[in-house]
Amino acid sequence: AQSVTQPDIHITVSEGASLELRCNYSYGATPYLFWYVQSPGQGLQLLLKYFSGDTLVQGIKGFEAEFKRSQSSFNLRKPSVHWSDAAEYFCAVGASRGGGFKTIFGAGTRLFVKA
Amino acid sequence: GAGVSQSPSNKVTEKGKDVELRCDPISGHTALYWYRQRLGQGLEFLIYFQGNSAPDKSGLPSDRFSAERTGESVSTLTIQRTQQEDSAVYLCASSLRLGPGTDTQYFGPGTRLTVL
Numbered sequence: 534a535q536s537v538t539q540p541d542i543h544i545t546v547s548e549g550a551s552l553e554l555r556c557n558y559s560y561g562a563t564p565y566l567f568w569y570v571q572s573p574g575q576g577l578q579l580l581l582k583y584f585s586g587d588t589l590v591q592g593i594k595g596f597e598a599e600f601k602r603s604q605s606s607f608n609l610r611k612p613s614v615h616w617s618d619a620a621e622y623f624c625a626v627g628a629s630r631g632g633g634f635k636t637i638f639g640a641g642t643r644l645f646v647k648a
Numbered sequence: 649g650a651g652v653s654q655s656p657s658n659k660v661t662e663k664g665k666d667v668e669l670r671c672d673p674i675s676g677h678t679a680l681y682w683y684r685q686r687l688g689q690g691l692e693f694l695i696y697f698q699g700n701s702a703p704d705k706s707g708l709p710s711d712r713f714s715a716e717r718t719g720e721s722v723s724t725l726t727i728q729r730t731q732q733e734d735s736a737v738y739l740c741a742s743s744l745r746l747g748p749g750t751d752t753q754y755f756g757p758g759t760r761l762t763v764l
Contacts, residue, residue: 576756582752638690638691
């Protein structure tokens, strides 16, 4: 069965420091991978997605993620965190199901940014 | 509209009552999804629609939950005989079509349901 694991429930980084949020997935075929961000009081917003091709994917707000098939990982990175990046981040895998397509989300990692 | 809208934004109900949650997807989006997010947890997939059809209802938690979609537009999620464990934020999303290349989902702000 498909699943997504985000090992870190919460992470705290200093403003200006680099960030890496971990995501591991379980899926039998080539996965379709997503990172979403949920800011306080706002809906989920897509940061980036991977379907095929270059394994390093660039997203919005300066985020990037790298797909590593050998490690079943799709970690999210940002070189320099801003206070406005404090939010909850969800990794997700898309899976074909019953002729359709279903997105399975991880439990999320809450990012705190300290001054 | 410009984005996915959901109503009501907040709903407080008494245990045993029925509730209806509404989702207006982005115009032209044929795929629509419902998720549940319990406090401090990730998103739990409930059901998706391709057009007005819901081919996979296995994500619905119980037979108290049902959903429909009409005119490839508005969808309603109905919870009958609500229980306290139904308290959560219910999120709706829509995408242009089903499938990995077109499955960028745009989420609504959610409906926060509280069952007393």
